[in-house]
Amino acid sequence: MREKGWDDKMDVAYFHQNLDSLPLKKTVYEYAGEDSPLEESQVRIILGRMNFFEEDMNKKIQVLSGGERVKLAIARLLTRMAHLLVLDEPTNHLDLGAIEALETLMVEYPGTILFVSHDRTFVNRIADRLWIIDQGQLTDFDGTLKEWQQPKPKKAEEYDAMVLESRLTEIVSRLSLPSPHEDKAELEQEYQEILRKLNERRK
Known part of the structure; x- marks a missing residue:
């Protein structure tokens, strides 16, 4: 989890790995900018960080590869500026460059991000609070994965x-x-x- 404050009118946006519901006839920019409070230039910056450039803005979603669709779906969530983002394994199907770009965008994001990931490097770079499930037990740890992995002092x-x-x-x-x-x-x-x-x- 990457935690920030929010007000009492909380907006939640959710990313899951099933992308069958994407509107295939829409363009990259139309989909990313839909329902976004950001200026056009800000939407384009986020898309650019996810490797969508000027020549890609008018591409239909139906011509995008699986990895490109994942990047677009994540970009759309980020442009919505929801108070809480919930991400299910967001690094799946992403190349190294896209993962690094996503890390930067998540660190800069002004809201709270709750995400599930088995990518330990990604978790350590992003999360500042952990919910760890082990053998059916949930542990809440206020800190990074690196801090969690440090030898625990004996009671x-x-x-x-x-x-x-x-x-x-x-x-x-x-x-x-x-x-x-x-x-x-x-x-x-x-x-x-x-x-x-x-x-x-x-x-």
């Missing part, structure tokens, strides 16, 4: 348990090979106390 109780287990191992070693100067009864008492604490933590 205080986990650290304490490690210290106790380490001390227990040391006592067992000392009891098995006792020094003449050590108080065996005192070591055994400490051993029992540590066992009690560890058992309480495991309940």
